[in-house]
Amino acid sequence: MTQFRKVLSVHTGQPASDGAGVRLTRVFGGQGVERFDPFLMLDEFGSENPDDYIAGFPPHPHRGFETVTYMLEGRMRHEDHLGNVGLLEGGGVQWMTAAKGIIHSEMPEQEEGVMRGFQLWLNLPGKHKLDKAGYRDIQPQDIPRLTTANGVEVVVIAGRFDDGQAQQIGAVERPDTEPHYFDLRLPAGASISPRLPEGHRALLYVYEGQIDLSGHPQPVASSKLVRLSDQGEIQLSSADGARVLLIAGKPLGEPIVQYGPFVMNSREEIEQALRDFRDDKLTA
Structure with a gap:
């Protein structure tokens, strides 16, 4: 099953x-x-x-x-x-x-x-x-693009797209976080089952139309972000057509301390960034 x-x-x-x-x-x-x-x-x-x-x-x-x-x-x-x-x-x-x-x-x-x-x-x-x-x-x-057997156009910005039939390496691959970033363009009646590495955190953002997500009882409307678990498969479809961002990455599991445009692991590092910016040393 x-x-x-x-x-x-x-x-x-x-x-x-x-x-x-x-x-x-x-x-x-x-x-x-x-x-x-x-x-x-x-x-x-x-x-x-x-x-x-x-x-x-x-x-x-x-x-x-x-x-x-x-x-x-x-x-x-x-x-x-x-x-x-x-x-x-x-x-x-x-x-x-x-x-x-x-x-x-x-x-x-x-x-x-x-x-x-x-x-x-x-x-x-x-x-x-x-x-x-x-x-x-x-x-x-x-930026690589492909069209699946079901007619879904995929823009492969980062990572590796694989639906079991078509594969495509994206424009960017990054270590550590191993991001996958796809723009999925589903015509009416189409479905897609992109494969992601187990353990990767996955997000779906519907920015046009509406999708149905297998295992989820309710349709996901436009302007909604779905946060998924890190195990299992993904299957989405759209009766009337939709455009969806699929974003996934490997969690770092490190402390996150943010102050505006600075993101570090500790408050001390944030304070150092502020001092460096104030003293014109941020980029030195």
């Missing part, structure tokens, strides 16, 4: 504002973030009103984790203290490893039209929190 991963909780994102006033939905993050380990936060942004995004994210610091920005529509320019400059466009991904410290900005390259996408924060293990910072722009044509 097939054992499906259990639904541990269902979450609804909350309206939030970040940067210089960018309006977004905080799908999860903040208090109780240990439940999502190794993930720290997921933000969804989407608006056709320039007032909601035009001020962007002026220069700001990070330490101790990675940010993954996946753009669905729009144009955002990245600049950082390392001299990196990148243009993030629809379908592209920016993977930034803040590690010891990075100061960067993310500013819209448009004054009208839709700006839509997601930013995920992925923790780093304590042994790598003070490593050298890094940055990578991944253009849409460099």
